Amino acid sequence: MTRPGFVLEVDDRTPPLVVHEGLGFRLESFPLGTRVVYPPESLPTVPDVEAAIRDALLHPEDSAPLPELLFAGMRLTIAFDDLSLPLPSMKAPDIRGRIIEQVLTLAAEAGVDDVEIVAANALHRRMTAAELRHIVGERVFRSFYPQGLLYNFDAEDRDNLAHLGTTDHGEDIEISKRAAESDLLVYVNVNLVAMDGGHKSVGIGLASYKSLRHHHNPKTMVQSRSFMDHKKSAMHHSAWRIGRVIKDHVKVFQIETTLDNDVFPKPFDFFQKREWEWGVRDQGSMLAAKRGLAVAPQKLRHKLFHDMRSAYGLTGISAGEVEAVHEKTLERVHRQQVVEVQGQSDVLVLGVPYLGPYNVNSSMNPILATCMGLGYYFNSYRHQPVVRRGGAVILYHPLNEGFNQLHHPSYVDFYEEVLAESTDPAVIGEKYEQQFAEDEWYRHLYRTSHAYHGVHPFYMWYWAAHAMDHVDEVIWVGADRKVAARLGFRAASTLADALEMASGTVGTSPSITYLHNPPQLLADVR
């Protein structure tokens, strides 16, 4: 039986606790009484993955079995989640590749030969051939990639987009033309957090800016409480409206998978255990890692972390009609991640690790670090935020990795130009978003190089809009002061200093909650 997540109250026997801070971690002694929220341990996994996939395809939710949807002469498109999931990347073989192989096998048996496989990367950067190969596996890659039948979605390829109309809220629906004109669209998903999947898959993963701007904007993002609860998230409401229109045009066969919490491979698996339960070996690995990281140059630390591949286990797979499938997925995600937390606190403490969805094989620039902390982790709640309105968030990250020119060119301009003028998501959205979204140079780099779309840094900033709106104080421990100031935040060198700085807002003995992630957890705040 797997142990559920739980909330620890720091007392004088509690050892220092691991806090992630970019390409490293520290052991922090928290004030007595601090609540520490630990994720549940990994759920039992599916013993036979191949059999589980086959079973899902043959016994789908609210849908005919996949073989019955396949026929000779049809046009079949298989779309899959891009490299932003899971985090870190999965040790080969990736679950998506295994699913795609089985789908292709059934298609072959049905005599289908018009098949295209497309990465649903929306406005994310194009993946390299090696990255595509890692996801779909060697066999699929070799059969489809050289012929141009396995490719990244291009949201700026006007000729290959289809406008399917608008929702009753006036939202444009513009997605991949190939997907829209297929007889069947099979979507292969990896669900890491409750926010993923459902109508977000096709409606967002294969959509253009014209469509995305309707929900990826400051207003919608501020009103999404939380992103992890699609029934309370304005962004998801929009995605659901869009998804329902798409359903009228395209037959979608959704396949969703969920993973366990085994995100850290050896020798970093001590990160997953609770500190007071560390054995001698864990202590040894922790000390070795800490010492090694302390002396390693940044480049090496970067490589060390980014080369990490996780041996996730599959906790479940469902296929069929989008919403029915997603229900099942959410159940499993919640079982793996939800921890009940009683009441809000004055201060929320978060460690921001080296990796987020948008810096796979790349650097965690200050905007991405903000998105990771104030976007992802802050929003990892149900019902109400972990921190009370008007409280403080304390994050750990050096904010020092700079910008990857290949992957994040528009981020540099966003940081230098836009944030210099204002950090208010509504203000900058109004003034700059369209310019960045329509900049020909960014378009060019997005389409032909490996750059995130020009508008992407805005989305990252909007992500944090709800948190910035909710709390009065954001302080980064161990961060570059100048960078923090550019982002509109403050920097402190220690937790004690940060609490001192926050005391004007939350008093001198605030209640504190530390979300001990990764692995991912979802705080159910009652």
Added chain:
Amino acid sequence: MMLALEMFRSLPRTVAGKAVGRRLPGILSGYAAPLRLVTLDPPKVDRPGWARLRTRLSGICGSDLGALSGQTSLYFSAVVSLPFVPGHEVVAELVEDCEDLPAGTRVVVDPVLTCAARGVEPCEGCASGATNRCSRITVGHLSPGLQTGFCKDTGGGWGQQLAAHRSQLHPVPEGYSDEQAILIEPMACAVHTALRAGVRENDRVLVSGAGSVGLFATFALRRLTAAGEIVVVAKHAHQREFAQEFGATEVVAPGEVLRRVRRSTGAFQVQPEFSSPYLLGGVDVAVDAVGSSQSLETALQATRAGGRVVLSGMPAPADLSAAWFRELEVVGTYASARHEPLLSGPYAGRSAFDVATELVGHDAVARLAKSVAAYPLHRWREALDHAHSAGRLGTVKVAFDPRSSQ
């Protein structure tokens, strides 16, 4: 007898200045500068139209510093006559009547020593009013010297007295402070620069540099042309503020120029090997108001094909590939003209000095005038150091006040 700073010929010092000049201003104003404080007979030019003036204030210009540090191209050695008293940004009062101007009149000096001043038949330039293009600056009844402040016969503003010709004199309106008046000459150059820039309606303009040259050019561009966006490159906080007040749409740091211009013009950027990136596309007009090779190259790299790059101030050698490949018009802009043919509207038919005098009356310029730092002649080393680091020290203009002894 009078006190003056004199620039003399000293090859060793010229060489030393060249070697360390821009990098070590302290050494420049120490042993290396070919400058000395001397007692001289007041200059006198015994020709019709000439009169003696008493200096009230005289600015230190980038070209003065260039000459002193040996940075100036040898090109100019043929058009100056040593030893001379520098100082071509001059506000002074007439010691004697000068044609229609009575003694005591406060004037600013248009430093260009044209055919009229030299007492020769007007050359083609002078005849058409393009006095800054005069081709007789080495002949006539004066020693060679392109301007007052570079000619051994006329003296210059860095001395207590100088001589000037009626054609050079522009009375200062009542109510202007000397500090304001000292800005008229540099503003006249800026007026000329703005006109040479050939800006069409809504053109995007880049001004590289926010010292006095860049700031005044910005001011003149904003007031005399229909420029759209004007992006100014500034290093220091006070420059940023002035640039905005003077009409910049955007002020950017040197490291950000290309990025900002690329973004605001929708240009593409390319990265050559072992060298700095440049734009395909960019601003319509760029003004180099620094004269360093870096600033000039920035201007060249940020200008769209077929655009115009204006050299305001003596340029350092730079890579001109862009001028060829992008078919840029590279135009120089030197001093100012008696007759600025491109002036339109209320300014049509007026001289650059006339227009400059009016512009200097503007509040923003008056505020800048308040920051003018004046030194007595004997503190010349300090003054030059200050002028050299003016940007860093929060000053836009440093000047000599030869009347003062402290």
